[in-house]
Amino acid sequence: MSQTAILxxxxxxxxxxxxxxxxxxxxxxxxxxHDPVTLFFGTIVxxxxxxxxFAPLLAPFDPYKESVVLRLKPWG
Numbered sequence: 001m002s003q004t005a006i007l008x009x010x011x012x013x014x015x016x017x018x019x020x021x022x023x024x025x026x027x028x029x030x031x032x033x034h035d036p037v038t039l040f041f042g043t044i045v046x047x048x049x050x051x052x053x054f055a056p057l058l059a060p061f062d063p064y065k066e067s068v069v070l071r072l073k074p075w076g
Contacts, residue, residue, distance in 0.1 A: 032038050
C-alpha cells in the first residue's frame with residue numbers, strides 16, 4: 001500500500017503570510033543595520049578610512065619641507 005500525505009488546502013480567501021527565510025549572514029546584516037550604536041561607529045570608521053584615502057587632498061603640504069626656525073623669525 002502506498003502512503004500519501006494529506007496536505008492542507010490553501011484557499012484564495014485565506015492567504016498565508018509569507019515569511020522570508022534569511023541565511024546566517026542575512027540575519028547578521030539585518031541586525032547590524034538596525035542597531036543604532038553599530039551604525040554610529042560604522043560611520044566613524046568609514047570617515048577615518050576616507051580621511052586616510054584622501055589625506056593628500058586634506059593636507060597637501062609636505063611636513064618635512066617646513067622650517068620651524070624660518071617660521072619663528074620676525075618679518076623684515
